[in-house]
Amino acid sequence: MTKNKLKRIDLIFHEDCECRQVLEKTFSRSNDEIINDILESGLKGRGGAGFPTGLKWKFTAEQPADERFVICNADEGEPGTFKDREILFKVPSKVFSGMAVCAKVIGAKKGYIYLRGEYRFLLPELQKALGAFHRDIKDLIDFEIIIQMGSGAYICGEESALFESMEGKRGEPRNKPPYPTISGFKDKPTVINNVETLVYAFMICKHGPLSFKELGTSDSRGSKVFSVSGDTPIAGIYELELGMSLEHFVEEFGDGDTKAVQVGGAAGFCVPRKKLKETIIGFEGVPTGGSMKVFNSSRSMYNVLHNYLEFFEEESCGQCTPCRVGCQQLLKGIEAVKKGEKKAIYLDQLLKLSETMKLASKCGLGQSVANSFSSIVDNFREEMIY
Amino acid sequence: MAKNIKLKIDGVDVQVEDGKTVLDAARAINVHIPTLCYHEDLCVAGNCRVCVVEVTGAKALVASCAMPATDGMDVLTNSLKVRAARKNIIELLLSEHNADCTMCYKNKKCELQDLASEYKTSGEQLFIDLVPLKDYTIDNFSPSIIKDDSKCIRCQRCVRTCEELQHVSALGVAYKGDKMKISTFFENPMYDVVCTNCGQCINRCPTGSLIERNYVDEVWDAIYDEKKHVVVQTAPATRVALGEDLGFEAGHVVTGKMVSALKRVGFDSVLDTDFSADLTIMEEGTELLTRLKKALVDKDPTVKLPMATSCSPGWIKFIEHTFPEYLDNLSTCKSPQQMFGALAKTYYAKKRDIDPADIVSVSIMPCTAKKFEADRPEMRSSGYKDVDYVLTTRELARMIKQAGLDFLSLPEENYDSIMGESTGAAVIFGATGGVMEAALRTAYEIVTGREVPFENLNITPVRGMDGVKEVTVKIEGTLPDWNFLEGAELKTVTAHGLTNAKYVMERVKSGEADYHFIEIMACPGGCIGGGGQPIPTNMEIRKKRTEAIYMEDTGKPIRKSHENPEVVAIYKEFLGEPLSHKSHELLHTHYKARQRY
Structure with missing residues (x-):
């Protein structure tokens, strides 16, 4: 089964980190040179949305302000993703270094790591590593990293809700525009990057943009850390090249009876077996923040969807109508269809509703509920009804 | 200098100042975009999503109240996409809303109802009724404000009012997801938190979720009780606003008509809080x-x-x-309302030779906090409850309608004496x-x-x-x-x-x-x-009422x-x-x- 093994990449976890030397080398270059390298590498945000990292840094650096911040989004809450936890556990200094490079480029004196509430157990080790890092770079840059704990709300992984939470307010997404590059934490220009993105940015500084750019496809450069779970004999964390087909992925990670793969967690897409071949993992196909959940034929896709919808119903911040009420209606709707209280055709009504949620919700949470909903209902309609 | 932004709305060119929103731009050319969470007095929330519009080139729809107008924008306010989304959103709100409209205090004064009547074409509810599935509560412990969560559409106008306009923050958002609700500190009843009873939240609630506790029936009962002598006082601000609920434009002074209406409604003596306002100044x-x-x-x-x-x-x-x-x-000094109340059951009772126990003292106030004030233990210095019932301007308008009076054609009349001079x-x-x-x-x-x-x-x-x-x-x-x-x-x-x-x-x-x-x-x-x-209420309306006051x-x-002269007399x-x-x-x-x- 493993004859065409996917190429393993070892950038993130490779314990080659002489962070200080790399930082010294990087800091000797101009900000423009560093930004150009990041832009050149084609690195896109690894949280899932895929905004070009170099542009984010550039916009923030160019925004006039007396203060700017870099924030590491470590509120890893997407169901089925656990790779940031591993990165922070194994190579925290690479995360700190990525933040330090960003801080130099945008002129930030302070950086924050917003750590998922459930990851509190990482805190003592992280603090220790952070102390060592601060001592190590004291003479290189005037930059301090502070770790701020989240409290367990999924929505606080949304960048503007994260800012609100950090400011001591209720974690609710803001209206955009303005975007964080113009007005983020404390209404100052802010770079907010996923844990993995920051490490890649740092690795690009170390190895140069070309070695990164050689990996992946034209739309999805480089590699990515995947959290593989579900019906797989080899669940775990894998760093793989972007742009592979799901078929290849399943050949390696499936248990031989794969029915579907949920790419990108509850907010992502469900790809059925018949579409595995044509589906590319990457921004040109289905993007993912890292979550790859494999389902075999023993699984009821109704239960899978029901589980996701229960999750969204609870984790919506409740602020905007499409998301708050929409999630409840989708959940109650599929229950009603299953029980026969509503006719099967009601599913079409719900698909239209999910389209409204995608178009009209205030933030990414409500907008992405339709991803799993429509991909599961469209591909496994009979399982919803019978 | 604010630069001019040029954009197109539904194909019409429009220019607005930098910093204006798409909604502002639409209003500038009289294109009506429905809104619910938006209120002129408050910061933009962008959470009801009723005002979504389509911007050509953008993947998602945008909330027009929150989207800055930018040069070259091409906006569609009523495209197929927008209509479908808007209809779904209104249906969603209705599915979460206890739509017992005919029993609702805000019937025909409800912004959600207005929207529903504009957009609902079929009699059927599109989505599942969520109301019976929820554990909604009604907080009716306060003498001033009733909060009915089953009618709340979570627009947070009340929360923003309480926080921004009043810095009180008695109301806030609690829980998340399907449990998200507007609540108070530890979900205590409104009377047991920092709420000042100012009622500004009521003025901005688009539905019947926040209303004043109304005493209209109690007052009718008193009026029809032969044994009772019912006196009514009217606060200064009522006379420049009452007309708005009865067919007049904002800023119309209706003092004489109001007095006339109160007499026809059946109050035994129609008096003026202005009298005790003057007394307040003396004290x-x-x-x-x-x-x-x-x-x-x-x-x-x-x-x-x-x-x-x-x-x-x-x-x-x-x-x-x-x-x-x-x-x-x-x-x-007590407030003019309470000075009046204390005097109604002492000075007035004595002068008119009425047993104060038989006097029912009613006040017409622009205020919901006055209801709480009248209930204070401090306010019984006549030996009785100094002011028995406080009605808001809105409640008076309701009484006038119930009495079948045509307010516009009522003659102007003068206050009674004593305690009617202003x-x-x-x-x-x-x-x-x-x-x-x-x-x-x-x-x-x-x-x-x-x-x-x-x-x-x-x-x-x-x-x-x-x-x-x-x-x-x-x-x-x-x-x-x-x-x-x-x-x-x-x-x-x-x-x-x-x-x-x-x-x-x-x-x-x-x-x-x-x-x-x-x-x-x-x-x-x-x-x-x-x-x-x-x-x-909004700034423009408040300015008009103010102009009327000074007139x-x-x-x-x-x-x-x-x-x-009545103040001089009472001292003497x-x-x-x-x-x-x-x-x-x-x-x-x-x-x-x-x-x-």
């Missing part, structure tokens, strides 16, 4: 001068300055919660700065024997919608008794809206400001913008409180003089500290 003005004398001449260290007005019950409850250490700075000084109590102006008109004259040195008695610097107005009055040419004030500069400040009140009090607390006299009204614009006034003042033959016949023993017994009180949360 409060004298109190201020007495405090100044004690501080300046007797060097009495126990005298508290600055002295703050005490007419606004929302402000009273605010200071009880937020600045209890300044309670002694409050004037000991001056211009009393009328302006209804607007921010009014008490200050009325007090200065009287106090200055007591001290100098001359009228205040402002043209036509109009102390314009204390008027208007600026949140905080600081005015210093130099006192010159004093009468012999008041020599100690010669050359003194009386420092005053006038603030409206509790956010501004808090700002003023923080300045006093930090020592940055050394005022002598503070006027505070809890509501934006003063009582004309009160929580019991007709809905909707009424200018038209009055008597414009100084101390010249009100009953009270003696301001701050007399009798006054203290009936017209003054003290308040107590309350919890911070």
